[in-house]
Amino acid sequence: MPELPEVETVRRGLTNLVKGAIIRKVEVPYPKVVTSDLTEFKSDLVGRTIEKIDRRGKYLLFRFSNNLTMVSHLRMEGQYSVEPEGAPLRKHTEVVFHLEDERQLFYNDTRRFGxxxxxxxxxxxxxxxxxxxxxxxxxxxxxxxxxLKEIFNRSHRMVKTFLLDQSNIAGLGNIYCDEVLWMSKIHPETTTDKLSDRKLSELRKNIIAEINRATAHHGTTVHSFSNIFGETGQFQNELQVYGRAKLPCLRCGTTLEKIKVGQRGTTFCPKCQVKKV
DNA sequence: CGCACTGTTTTGAA
DNA sequence: TTTCAAAACAGTGC
Incomplete structure (x- = not known):
């Protein structure tokens, strides 16, 4: 599901719904989801208040009273839902946080990657x-x-792959990568050291603007993403290239192509986005 | 039925 | 050190 705008949407929804709630009990029907000590995970959170929910890149950081932080990464399809106490687990519910106020917070994950x-x-x-x-x-x-100039000039990787590497910039995923490269008229297979300072500046502006715009639209719903209220994002209506392979480029009319770059499906306009060699 | 595809990251090996 | 392919898993569509 989620790139930065979707995770931020989840963070805001969680903040609205469960900030201030106190954990009564924790159950973990799918223990593999917890990478720290499972026994401690189940016992240490009991009685703690969810004081705040932060986000860094695509990571959610639940801040609990007494200096405990739960780091949660949704990977492909992780999702939170808040239900009344006693509601049945969903098919892919992996963690249940029973709250003191007759509600429970579910972590659900169809693909179990989170x-x-x-x-x-x-x-x-x-x-x-x-x-x-x-x-x-x-x-x-x-x-x-x-x-950006420094890391782009130092690397020889393809720009698409480079942008997906979270250690370079946090938060971009497959969708927004394709979008910002199209906006910036950069071929996804261009190596980073070939980009001029001017292009780099343009790319930077587009990245920032696109992430802000998508967040304002509550993210993109492609397969399964919905926020904690079960509402879908709206940004899929704004996408220019992702999911539009074989359709005309919205800028020049050329048929958009889909290729694999670093094992990820990549859609681009062969006319607007010419590879620089 | 088999195969390819899917919004992510980590791992191990080259 | 840097880069890349496979793996983790479930569902959907052809």
């Missing part, structure tokens, strides 16, 4: 792989052009 781990607050930045090496957020303040 993972969560419990750490002492602050430790996530040193112990959680993926999180500790995460690149800057795609924002005006955090994503400096000088930084």
């Amino acid at each position: 993972r969560m781990t419990l750490v002492k607050t602050g430790d996530e930045l040193v112990t959680v792989s993926g999180l500790k090496d995460l690149g800057p957020e795609p924002t005006e303040e955090d994503l400096k052009l000088s930084y």
Whole structure:
């Protein structure tokens, strides 16, 4: 499901619904989802308040009282839902947080790729792989052009693959990568060191703008994504290339092509996005 | 039925 | 050190 705008949508929904709630009991029907000690996971959260929910890249950070943080990554199809106490588990419910107020928070995950781990607050930045090496957020303040120039010039990887690497920039996934490359008129297989400073600046602006715009639309619903209220995002109506292979480019009319780049399906316009060699 | 595809990340090997 | 393919898993569509 989720790239940064979708995870941020989930974060806001969770904040509305369960911020301030107290955990009464934790059940883990699918133990593999918890990568930290399972016994501690089930016992340590009992009695704790969900004080805040943060996000970093595609990671959700549940801040509990007494300096505990639960790191949750939804991977492909992870999803939270809030139900009345006693509601039956869903087919793919992996964790149940019973709350003190007659509700329960479910973590559901059809493909079972999502993972969560419990750490002492602050430790996530040193112990959680993926999180500790995460690149800057795609924002005006955090994503400096000088930084991009440096990492792009140093690498010889294809730009699409490079943007998907979360240690370079946090939060972009397959959909928004294809979108920003189309917007910036960059062929996905161009190697990063071939991009001019001017192109890089354009790409940076497009990344920031696109992520902001998608977040404002509550994210994109392609397969299964819906927010905690069960509402779908609206941004799929705004996509220019993703999911439009064989359809005309909305800028020049050329038929969009779909190829594989670094084992990910990649849609682009062969006329607008010419590979620089 | 078999195969390819799907919004992600980690792992191990080259 | 850097980069890449396979694997983790379930569902859907051809």
